[in-house]
Amino acid sequence: MSEVIIGEKTEASASFCPSCGSASIEVKTIGILVPGRSAPAYCLACQWSGVESELVRTTFKHEFKSDDEIAQAMMTDLRNLLAKTAAASYGSFLLKWGFLDKPIKSEQLGRYIMEIAQATTRTIIETRKKMEEEAHGSPVQSR
Secondary structure: OOEEEOOOEEEEEEEEOOOOOOOOEEEOOOOOOOOOOOOEEEEOOOOOEEEHHHOEEEEEEEOOOOHHHHHHHHHHHHHHHHHHHOHHHHHHHHHHOOOOOOOOOHHHHHHHHHHHHHHHHHHHHHHHHHHHHHHOOOOOOOO
């Protein structure tokens, strides 16, 4: 999907449904593709189906080497935000429900904050996908 280019920027591309504009698409690449022919593609948010070459593509450059690195940076930003703005509240909550003991150890609270940030980041991404599917009707079953 992406390759590293000069200047430590990564060039990537995103594909969107030509019917509804959703990024929730599936491209079937099972088997050997015949040169010059596109793989079947399906939108998971609407009823569109066609071939990969019909998808709307846009290229962009970013500072990350992979999609996982993008998600990791998002999680780190959220973890830092939670540590600055909500650590005391989370600490009180975890103490109340018996997940922390007095005196609260910063390493333990930090681990909870990190895990909360990871789970929240995963949930944000999954929720965005569901919201796209809901906005365009019921999701298409995987084919």
